[in-house]
Amino acid sequence: METTLKTSKKRTGPVLFSNYQQAYGIKKAIELGRENILLELKDSGLKGRGGAGFSTATKWMLSAAANAEKKFIVCNADEGEPGTFKDRVLLLEYPELVFDGMVIAGFTIGAKIGIVYLRGEYEYMLPLLEGFLNNMKEENLLGKNILEKEGFDFDINIRLGSGAYVCGEETALIESLEGYRGEPRNRPPFPVNTGYLGYPTVVNNVETLASIPHIIYKGGEWFKKNGTDKSKGSKLFSVSGDCGKPGVYELQWGTKINELLEIVEAKNCKAVQVGGASGVCLPKSQFNRSLAYEDAATGGSIIIFDENRNMLKILINFMEFFVEESCGQCTPCRVGNTKLLEGVKNIEKDEYTFSYINKLKELGKTMQAASKCGLGQSSPNSFISILDNFKEEIFYSNSKGIKNVKA
Amino acid sequence: MLVVEKNNLSYEIERMVKEYGSDRQSLLQILQAVQKKYKHISDFAQQEIARMMNIHPVEVYSVISFYSFLSTEPKGRNIVRLCKTIACDMAGKDAVETAVKRELGISFGETTIDQRVSLEYTNCLGMCDEGPAMLINEKVYTHLNPEMAVNILNEIK
Secondary structure (H helix, E strand, O other): OEEOOOOOOOOOOOOOOOOOOOOHHHHHHHHHOHHHHHHHHHHHOOEOOOOOOOEHHHHHHHHHHOOOOOOEEEEEEOOOOOOOOHHHHHHHHOHHHHHHHHHHHHHHHOOOEEEEEEOHHHHHHHHHHHHHHHHHHHOOOOEOOHHHOOOOOEEEEEEEOOOOHHHHOHHHHHHHHOOOOOOOOOOOOOOOOOOHHHOOEEEEEHHHHHHHHHHHHHOHHHHOOOEOOOOEOEEEEEEEEOOOOOEEEEEEOOOEHHHHHHHOOOOOEEEEEEOHHHOEEEEHHHOOOEEOOOOEOOOOEEEEEEOOOOHHHHHHHHHHHHHHHOOOOOHHHHHHHHHHHHHHHHHHOOOOOHHHHHHHHHHHHHHHHHOOOHHHHHOHHHHHHHHHHOHHHHHHOOOOOOOOOOO | OOHHHHHHHHHHHHHHHHHHOOOHHHHHHHHHHHHHHHOOOOHHHHHHHHHHHOOOHHHHHHHHHHOOOOOOOOOOOEEEEEEOOHHHHHOOHHHHHHHHHHHHOOOOOOEOOOOOEEEEEEOOOOOHHHOOOEEEOOEEEOOOOHHHHHHHHHHOO
8 A cells, every 4th residue: 555645533632642733822922032941941841852852942942042144944854763653643644834844943943944854764754744834934924034033034845764773873964964974963052043045943853943932822831731741741652563453552741551552452562662763772671760851861763673573683674674774984883783792693593602792792882972963872871781681581582592401 | 688678767867867966066966866766876877877976986885875865786676675773672672583485485685576665774774662563675674573564565566
């Protein structure tokens, strides 16, 4: 079946999937003015939804304070983390949220141009999104003097990626936009000061931007009614793997993994990968942990494995992914991931010693510390967590060569 | 390459450079446009792009070699990309993979002799809840089973 446009299912949720009408957020933003928008945003406690969790208000304030002739808003729609597809749903079913969010961001920091960096795999969305942007232009929600507000000019362009996972990293994304290889830069300087073409640039995740119109229209107070102390609001979870109802769910931060498993009708669940391939794999004993920045943090990817899955095979899949997607710029990531993959394959072939495994885990920790960007810093997560949390299955089981029984 | 073809290619690239601009930040868009039209970016095309954008051809090559959707070797008229990431893998990617290989008589990474189809793997397509999934050019097909996948492939020209 060819999937292009979905007939939009009625979705419900506390924040993102609550009622919103296009342009309401923009109108309210004009009423509030720049400073009040920033205060409202700060009050809401919104943090970046891509996974890193940096305060959105701080990011906006830094770039709003920057003195430059040009500024840019970039929407990071390079959703490539295995198991993540919330941005697909937002862009196809709720484009008004994302684009209104960008317009409000532009108004607040004083940017005239917004760029959506859409991953190459999502090229099929292009006609829909461009049509939507044209409608916004006709309704004066984009272009010159938006909603008759003098000097409020903003335009949105869509630029396509070309199949590189690492371009989801904000500085790699900017390199790619500038027409270079998508290799991450050193940070600092951060994009809020030196971003696209050297100008101050706010790079926000699709979901972060989609939260903005709700917060501006309904208030920071309303937004933080959901969630926990340190994780305000709600989160879109992309649930896939062994469960009855895979899909995108909007749940409060702080939801327990157990509760989520019940909602998606997962049975005989052995493990849950929280945060995609670069996240951690949790065993049953940790299903009472909550999904929040302060506990089991995630950009939204939840992959469920039932009793029949072979954890080692899963780990091989993840490590192959990282070996392919590492940009190769820094040695810890380029060589490290290859070594970890080699290690997992050796375990599969039953050719290993425990001191070798320990060396590999140490290597993983070195990669976490020494890699240049988030890719190499987080790629050993699944390696370490799967080998630690599922060692009975991988190393002690009787079907393997090394046994835990004396001869 | 025939001189006429070379001229046509140069003309077309010139048009694209005009459309997107000759600034460095347009390079990726131009490469994507050439890739789409000619199914690869030949040495000659790389040199022409470099000349018109006033950068070194190696710069162009280095960008092409970075992105998995760009290639210097000719691809088939249709590029099929099967997702091999975890969720699609668990949903039955292997069966689809075998069926497609058998039907076309080529392995992944190869192109059929008639230049109709190139088979490739890709990482996560963002269709994890609807796997197994594949892209054919820019269209995405989901909930595949071996038979469906083969039928879809046999329909494309």
